[in-house]
Amino acid sequence: MAAARHLAYRDRDWAPQPHADTTLREWLESRLARNDDAAALASRLMEGAAIRLRDLVDHVVFTQLATRTAIEAAGWAQSEPGVWRNPAGMFPPFVAGDAEAVWLRVESVEQFVAAHNLSVAIEGEALAPLRRALALPGEAVSFGVLERGGSPALVPQADDPAERRTARITLQRFRARRRQFDTVEQGLAHTEALVDSAIADLGSPHRACALWLLAEREYWQSRCHAARVQKARQDAVGVGWANIDHHTYDSSRAHYQHTIAILEKLGYELREMLYAGDMAGWGSQVLEQPVIGSTIFADVDLAPHEVELDFAHESLPPLDKHRRAGILCALHGESILEQGLNHVACFYDSKAMRDQMAGLGIRMMPPFSDMPHLYQELTHGDWAAVDPARVDALEADGHLPADEAQRIRMEGAIVTHLENIERNDGYKGFNKPGIDGVLQKLDPRRYGQLKAEQAAAG
Template sequence: MGCSNLLEQMIGAQDSKPESGDWNWERQPAAATLLAGWLEAAQAANPWLRDFAERLHAESGNRLADLVDLWSRPDTPDARLAIERAGYRPLEAAAGGHLFHHPRGMFPRVLLHPRAGVAVDLRVESCADFGSAHGLSAAIEGVPGAPLRRLAVYTAGGVAVRAARRRGSLAAVITGGPCEPTLTDQALVLESFRGRPRRFADEAAGFDELAERVDAAVARVGRDVACSLFFAAERDFWERRNAAARWQASRQAALGIGWANHDHHTYRSSRVHFHRLVALFEKLGFHCRERFSPGAAAGWGAQVMEQPVCGIVTFNDVDLSPAELRTDFAHTPLGERDTLATVGLWCGLHGESILQAGMHHLECTFDFGELREQMASGGIETMRPFTDFDHLKQAFTRGELWQVEEGRLNRLVDAGRISGAEAEAFRRDGAIGSHLENLERNEGFKGFNQRGVTEVIHATDPRRQPSSPA
């Protein structure tokens, strides 16, 4: 079965219609308990895995469980009963066994196979980087550029540990043969995304150019591979503009995982171009998930989108009126307004996230409290948590201040959207640009805290940032 059929099964199994906006994500304690038991047993049997978990936590604030990509286990009646009771559902009969996923929670997939022994695949951005970081000399399975590559790490006590790098694929087993699409085509697409123009006098022309570039990439390497490469380039661009991101990226690179722990990518858009942002992501295989409506007084809303094959989620912010929160604002063109709320002002100061500005933030999974302590020790300031539940914890790093271009300030003043005094403060101090977000999810919870996000949106409004003395 191909990825397109797998995708249809995964979306259909979520038991919600994307257009309804009603995605009632709930905690999944049964699955969390089952997988925690598996991971504890695997660490007890395999000393390398246990040591890596300790290093991962101590050196980067990451949790081993958040990096597990796939469990491969013997297919027994007890195993099937256990995963079905935990909420897992079958996806397909794969060459290596039967594949299962959890449609209502954020959990690794499970492959039940007819062999003895357990394997745990750890998600990484590059098998070669992971091998280099850990002094591993084994050959990487799968040709360079293949949809799935694996590196054997260490086997002990009947538990095999492997590093796995996916690129636009849900495959559970590696097939032989030449790389398709070719490594050359993938490299050209990645170069196209990394080197694309981002500054446009007319942002509508920027959307036109990017739409053509995405179409060409999809035609060359396919939708899912193009999506994977696009967001690799997006993370690179965001990282170069954020000091906290570079600090954390260096620690994760030392462990060989890259940004494999990404949870979602957040984009800010002007009202006029929001439907075009959504359309761009739909070209890359995203479907609309829940509409995020924090309430009539908030002044903004968001469309959550997911690309299940690539495991990528975008959270897309836009200024909205109370009435518009009840509409399909993702696909309905929105007109300009005289006043700007937080999201619109950010775009006015810095440009569209998808163009000049880059992502507002990347949210990654961590041990929330541990990362805060490590960041404090490293001189990285984090803001007050805006979510602090047992199942969900969230906090931004202190916002990176970006200089604002004079032309943008003048246009905002001329349009009456900021005052002369505000323009002078932005000219002198800069304006809040981007963040890294520290997130911890437990019990597979897949949703968001609407009230908490509203509070941090207001807290990071550039008009509320502290001013330096004139």
């Protein structure tokens, strides 16, 4: 049964959807042309944070029969009364209504309203499952902003002050959670119990998941200079981290199944797997939280034959030598504990983002995906000190050569990045060969080479 379940998603193949993308883009462009304030917002997003307005669209409300005809021809189908979805790619739903509107995702409605000095009513209280404001009304089409806290709804639901108070307490527990323990087993057990309690208190894994991710990003941001710089820019245009494509965790083989189990409790489901090749020695289980639309890369060292296993659920015996994920966890700890997220990938106009970051003194590594439908690159990364005892153990067990062990003792090792990702044609997949190349380069045993490349680049 497990093998059949694994093979069902193992080789999932996503394809670009140019017809659907053109249909959506032309519809949005025609609506922007009818709302000057929204067009000005699109310019401010690009100039201030390299964000394309189209990457923030949560859903649109349409009124014309011609729109329904066009979207159905492009792959949208009615999934529930009055709602059309396109599962072939990353596209927002179309919703039939009485007045046309475009609803944009933001991290905080208050933040958006304040950033743009607006005087508009906000539906929903802080930490409600769904909040929104009709920020840029227009006679032909209005643009609103929407903040999701784990709800799939399209309109705010009845307010529950007790549930909001529970959400606030849960968020504080996630923010303040202990990350360092005597053993990894103790840490994962503590984390799982915390997640179990949050789900029970909130009555929803989706609400718990949204709060979990908020706290996880804050911890990652505290360790990533590029993230702090970019977050300030995105806050200034009012959207916060509303443009996220995926979060990435590293896990050791011994604790991978427990990490996956915690993520599954938060509502994540196995979507597909990636294997970077025997040279890189790395694989990933891609998980998706279908209710809140969140994707996670859960990385782990893999041997070639293990791609045929349900490695997300089956035990993985030790390898003779750690590879990329194993080395990182041995140096910094598990991502779900003290290491934190390896990186967060956010949607941008890739060239604008690269140029704007360069102007701020933040350099990108060479892209590992450079195709019309997918562009990906990482910042050079932030380094963190490593406990010398961890390095000593790795060197003694043959996982680190002496020169790299000494370098890491003295200089530390890369711990986190920000990823610049651009998707076109609704493409939902990833570039497997490109991932192989970049993650070989990010193996801590090649940090000497990486340091030299950084110095040469100035």
